[in-house]
Amino acid sequence: MADLLVAHSLHLRMDPRAAAEQQPHPPIGVLVTAAELQRAGHDVAVYDGTFGSVDDFQAALAGHRPRRVAVLADPHTISQKMCLSVWRDAALAMVAMARKAGADVIVAGPDVSDHPGVYAGDRVTVVVGEHDDAVLAWAGGATATGVRKATPRSTLAGLARPAWERVDMPRYAETWRRTHGTWEMALATSRGCPYRCNWCAKPTWGRRYTVRPADDVWAEIAELRARYRPDRLWFTDDIFAIQRPWLARYLELAAADPIPFRCQSRADLLVDPAVARDLARAGAREVWLGAESGSDSVLRAMDKDGTVEEIRAATRNLRAVGVRIGFFLQLGYPGERYADVLSTVRMVRSLAPDAIGVSVSYPLPGTVFWDRAMAGHSADPASERWSGSMENRVMFQSPYPQPFYDAAREVLRAEHALASVVRTPTVRGLLRAPWHAGRWPIERARVWALGRVL
Ligand code: SF4
Numbered sequence: 001m002a003d004l005l006v007a008h009s010l011h012l013r014m015d016p017r018a019a020a021e022q023q024p025h026p027p028i029g030v031l032v033t034a035a036e037l038q039r040a041g042h043d044v045a046v047y048d049g050t051f052g053s054v055d056d057f058q059a060a061l062a063g064h065r066p067r068r069v070a071v072l073a074d075p076h077t078i079s080q081k082m083c084l085s086v087w088r089d090a091a092l093a094m095v096a097m098a099r100k101a102g103a104d105v106i107v108a109g110p111d112v113s114d115h116p117g118v119y120a121g122d123r124v125t126v127v128v129g130e131h132d133d134a135v136l137a138w139a140g141g142a143t144a145t146g147v148r149k150a151t152p153r154s155t156l157a158g159l160a161r162p163a164w165e166r167v168d169m170p171r172y173a174e175t176w177r178r179t180h181g182t183w184e185m186a187l188a189t190s191r192g193c194p195y196r197c198n199w200c201a202k203p204t205w206g207r208r209y210t211v212r213p214a215d216d217v218w219a220e221i222a223e224l225r226a227r228y229r230p231d232r233l234w235f236t237d238d239i240f241a242i243q244r245p246w247l248a249r250y251l252e253l254a255a256a257d258p259i260p261f262r263c264q265s266r267a268d269l270l271v272d273p274a275v276a277r278d279l280a281r282a283g284a285r286e287v288w289l290g291a292e293s294g295s296d297s298v299l300r301a302m303d304k305d306g307t308v309e310e311i312r313a314a315t316r317n318l319r320a321v322g323v324r325i326g327f328f329l330q331l332g333y334p335g336e337r338y339a340d341v342l343s344t345v346r347m348v349r350s351l352a353p354d355a356i357g358v359s360v361s362y363p364l365p366g367t368v369f370w371d372r373a374m375a376g377h378s379a380d381p382a383s384e385r386w387s388g389s390m391e392n393r394v395m396f397q398s399p400y401p402q403p404f405y406d407a408a409r410e411v412l413r414a415e416h417a418l419a420s421v422v423r424t425p426t427v428r429g430l431l432r433a434p435w436h437a438g439r440w441p442i443e444r445a446r447v448w449a450l451g452r453v454l
Contacts, residue, residue, distance in 0.1 A: 002045035004139055005066035005098075006034045007057060009073050009091040009109070010080055011049045017390040018079055022179040024050050024172055025186035027074035028236060031162030033135050039160050042139050046166035051175075054093050061101045069098035070135050073109025075204040076188050076236040083111040083201075083364060085387045092119070099123060106131075106138045108150075113203035114365050115382045116147040130191070130204055132159070152205065156191065156212045161220050169228055184262070185230040189217045193238035195266070197290070198303040198368035199333070199361060209242065214249040221259060232260040232285065239266055241279065251282045258283035265289060268306045270314035273321075280321035286354070287318055288326035294347030295340035298333055303368070308347060315351045326355040329412060331405045332398050333361040334372050338451035341408050348412055352419035358409045360392050373397075400451055407446035414440040 008030040012018045026048065037044045047060040061069070071094045073080040073087055080087055088111050098105045105124045108131035112119050116126045122145075127134040129150035153159070176183045189212050192205030224230060240263035241247040261283045270276050270287070279287065291311045293299055299306055311327075318325050329344060348356065363370040365381040373396035374384075384395055392409070394402050417436040421429035 002064040002066055003043040004037060004068045004070070005045050005047055005060060005064050005103075006030060006037065006070045006072065007047035007060070007094060008049065009071060009087050009094060010077060011053055011090055012051060013053060014086040014090060015079060015084060015388045015390075017388060022175055023184070024175055025077070025184075025234065025236075026050070026162070026164065026167045026169070026172060027072075028076045028162050028186060028188050029074040029131075030072045031164060031166060032160055033070065033072060033132055034166055035160035035163040036132055036136055037139055038163060040136055040140065044163075046163065048167045049090075051168075051171060054090050057094050058097055061097060061103070065101070066098075066103055068139060069094075069101075069103040069105050070139075071095050071098065071105060071107045072131065072135075073111060075110055075130075075191075076186070079389050081110050081201070082362065082389055083114060083203075083385055084389060085385050087111065088118070088385075095119065095121070095124060104145075106135055108135065110201070110203045114201070118382055120147060129206075152208060153191075153210060156210050157216070159212070161223075164224070164227070173228065173230075182231045183229070184232050184234050185224060185228065186234045186236050187217070187221065187224070188212075188236045189214075189240065190237045190242070194242070195239070195305065196303050197305075199330075199363065201364035201367050203364075203366060211243065211246060214246050214253060218250065218253040225259065230259075232262065233283075235261055235263040237264065239264060239269070241265075241282075242269065244275070247275070247278055247282065251278050254282050260285045262286040262288070265314075266306065267291065267310040267314035270317055271310050273317045276314070276317035276323065277321050280318075280323050284323050286324040286326060288328060288355075288357075289314060291327040291347070291353075292330045293333065293336070293340060294344035295336070298336050298340050301335040302333060308343075311347070312351065315353065324354040325351075326357065327351075327353040329356055329358045330361045331358065331408050331412075332394055332400075334369070334396070334398075337399065338447075341447070341451065345408075345411055345415055348415045349419050352423045353416065354420065354424075356412060356416045358412050360394050360405045360409075362386065363395060404447060404450035407443045407450065410439060410443040411447055414443065 008027040034044050034046050045064045071091050095105050095107055107119045108127035113128045116128050119126045125138055125145050126147045127150050130152050134148055134150040173183045191210050192208045194209040265287050267289050296308050315325050363373040414436040421433045
């Protein structure tokens with residue numbers, strides 16, 4: 001029994017990619033809310049559906065019989081930021097179950113912020129934006145239902161640490177170790193991003209950036225290491241360590257006993273070799289860059305405020321200090337042409353990143369990209385979305401047909417696999433190389449046949 005049940009809508013098995021990758025992280029934003037509620041004296045239970053199905057939520061309702069239920073999507077999790085329809089379906093089903101059980105409900109998350117009307121209903125409070133304080137006010141008796149615009153936090157100092165003890169951490173550890181041979185925990189040091197890439201949706205934090213004090217982050221890491229013994233961390237920040245003084249302090253704290261980590265950064269922050277070196281000394285083992293494209297004209301169209309040359313420099317600098325590099329790449333951004341796609345292929349061939357993630361450009365409401373991509377279309381922003389993160393459907397009028405982008409993705413994957421095996425031969429890479437080598441000319445021919453018309 002509990003007065004208040006805090007739940008999140010991400011169930012790994014609902015998204016084929018998440019189910020296949022098996023890289024679960026506890027929902028940080030949801031656990032922070034649970035911890036804030038606990039600190040305020042509420043009797044709180046947590047429903048963590050990561051390894052279950054939505055039906056398990058019904059059992060949690062029956063077990064706890066809460067008067068109030070918070071159904072949240074974690075704004076620190078990439079796939080929930082993509083506002084996939086599987087998460088919306090899960091959240092709506094959970095809201096309906098909670099209402100049927102007689103509970104008052106509050107609902108929040110990236111998709112909720114974009115489309116509050118979809119979630120509105122009797123006895124439902126819908127939060128647009130950063131949800132912690134709104135949930136606290138609601139739990140404290142604020143009875144107003146309907147759509148509520150949250151007031152953003154000006155500082156993260158004093159924010160409760162996630163209630164890590166409320167999830168089945170051994171199961172997370174076991175899943176990681178069994179599938180990846182290592183145990184990776186996620187941690188957030190900041191919220192938001194101040195950059196302006198015009199396809200990047202910012203429904204929760206807007207174009208704002210707030211960062212936790214490095215000392216607080218390091219104290220939490222020490223606690224997590226003592227309690228759960230992770231092998232490494234994944235910093236969920238949109239961009240890790242944007243501020244040089246912050247990185248300097250983190251490095252000071254971590255220098256004696258750094259914990260390995262993976263993170264996301266920007267190429268322009270890494271053109272200075274000293275930053276790459278400090279990241280490595282702080283524990284960075286893998287850095288993902290939003291490289292997006294090997295064409296400067298596409299990067300300009302995205303307002304990326306970065307260049308291909310910076311991607312090259314960042315790659316050189318990270319590699320020089322032994323840090324693995326991942327590239328997020330996009331295909332199909334408005335204005336991209338056949339020659340630009342080939343530039344991206346050449347960039348992957350020449351830089352041979354250690355990992356790539358390729359998707360077609362995915363417009364989300366509230367962005368310049370959405371406005372451009374959907375201009376002249378009658379698309380309903382509330383219904384246009386991918387069902388799962390593997391969908392890769394081009395949702396707008398593009399110059400080339402869908403099979404062109406499918407083939408271009410395969411070419412990029414083959415280029416990456418072959419370039420990687422040349423740079424760092426591994427048994428697995430060598431075994432897979434013939435398959436990629438056979439695939440490459442077929443897909444490259446499809447790209448040529450489908451793309452040369454323009
Ligand atoms: S740097 Fe990354 S998180 Fe920031 S606006 Fe650009 S794409 Fe978004």
